Amino acid sequence: MKKTLSQLSFIQRKFQEYYLKGKVPMPSRFEEREFGFLLFSEGMVRHKGFENSKDLQRFLCEFTPSDVYYSCAFYEHPEAPMDEKGWLGADLIFDIDADHISTPCRKMHDVWICGGCGFGGKGAAPERCPHCKGERFKVKAWACEVCLESAKAEVLKLLDMLFEDFGFSEGEVRVFFSGHRGYHVHVESEAVWSLGSAARKEIVDYVLGLGLDAKFHGLENLKGYGIARVVGPSLEDFGWRGRLARGVYEIILDASERKLESLGLSRRVAKLLLKNRDKILESWNMEGPWGIIRGVGLESWKKLVAGSINLQSAKVDTVVTTDVHRLIRLENTLHGKTGFKKTRVDLSHIEEFDPFREGIAFRKGTVKVFVTESPKIKIGDELFGPLRDEWVELPTAVAVLLLCKGVARVADENV
Ligand SMILES: [Zn+2]
Ligand SMILES: [Zn+2]
Incomplete structure (x- = not known):
């Protein structure tokens, strides 16, 4: 269903009600940031600057855009054209989107x-x-609990790297639900501000585990006394070494013959690994499993390590992190495709964070809508749909979501 002007104006009115009531926090160093807006009437307005939160608030209420962004970068002249802005530095941003994760749902x-x-x-x-x-x-594309849980699992892996490997403090890292299909991780630290695109690409490669060669992380054939023996990293090793080991541990822990073969191992090796599973798991208390199974050599362990990299890496969007001029959604503003808000996630409660509860912007009232087609949606503790070609009275948050998705319309008397 194409969104007609009157339907858009209903959504826009709801968005306006939200901005009239809610306060949108300004980003740090906001005077040096560029702001950008996607308008309901289509088209992007950017190169805007705001001196204080009141002016931004007024703009949001008056023009009520469908999406609100600010630059990860700070500039001498945020309102100037791109090449005259005077780039001063940029936060480090990671985008983890369910689009980049293949979920069965x-x-x-x-x-x-x-x-x-x-x-x-x-x-x-x-x-x-x-x-x-x-x-x-x-x-x-719709987001469901399964999609967002898998995205969150990627966030947790990323956070572990940011804190353990890169040494950022909790005060420098903030996590947000994007309002749609994923999470944003913002790093605001003097250590990252001056990094250019190439340096940020190195960070992405590290996080994705790109170009990792297990040889440089301790996995090799050690020759001594005339015999060769495979050695490898331990579970508690620092950085990717430990990650490689922990990933292999995980793979062995719940391996099936089919899973092992999907990693490129022969049936014979898969059978050997399964037969020796207990022995392998116990071996991590000593030197690890690398040299202990006769018939499982270096090449087989390399395949397991490749599978481990896939498990341990965090699936971030390369383009977002490497773009030092990137516009990113502003906290507590609404997502034009869902009507949910970009929501800060408390790091100490990230496991329990429920985007379909805490990301809700419209908590009151109901709206009667005609739904053409919608999958089953869970919001809060309630399930809605699947719906097809029917009039239904829905909580405002659900109705706005379906309207934003273009699969519903409100009765004419409401627009
Ligand atoms: Zn076709
Ligand atoms: Zn899903």
Whole structure:
């Protein structure tokens, strides 16, 4: 369903009510930041600057954009054109989005439609339309608990690296629910401000475990006394060494023959590993399993380590982190695709954080809407749908979500 002007104005009115009531916190060093806005009437307004929170608040109430952004960078002249801004530095930002994680639930709730012929299906879009071979698709992506839990698992891995490996303090790192399909991690520290794109790419590579060679992390054939023996890292080693070991431990712990073969191991090696599972798990108390199973050599361990890197790396979006001019969503502002707000996550309660409870911006009232098609949605403790071609009275947060997604409309008397 295409969102008509009157439907948009209903959403915009709701957004305006939100900004009239709620306060939006200013980012640090806000006088040096560029602000940008996506308007409901389409089109982006950027290169804006604000001297105080009152002016921003007034702007939000008056123009009520669908999305609100600010620059990760600080500038001498935030309102000047890009090449005259005078870049002074930038926070380090990570974006973890369910789009980059293959969750099984996408087959249930995501829908794609071919831009060429209108053919469509569920799940992620194919590379080419099976019908007309077109490559342009419209994708309707939804986030569910499973998606956001897997995104959060990536955040936890990232945080562990930021605190343990990079040595950032808790005061320098903030985590947010993006309001849609993922999480943002902001690092505000003097140590990162001056880093250019290439340096940030190095950080991304570290976090993603790109270009890791196990050889440089202790996994090798050690030759002595005429015999070769495989040695490798221990569980408590620092940085990626320990991560490689812990990942291998995890793989062995819940391995099946099929899983091991999917890592490229032969059936014979898979069987050997499973037969010796207890022995391998116990071996971590001593030197680890690397040299103890006859018939499992260096090449097999390398394959297990590759699987371990995949488990231990944090799936961040490279483009976001390396862009030193990036605009990012502002805390407590609404996401135009959902009506949820970008929400700060308390680091000490991150495990329990529920985006579909704490990210709700519209907590009061109900709205009657006609829903064309929506998957099952869980908000708070309540389940809604799946719905198809029916009028329903829904809590405002759910109605706004469906309206933002373009799968519902309000009755004419309400717009
Ligand atoms: Zn097609
Ligand atoms: Zn999902």
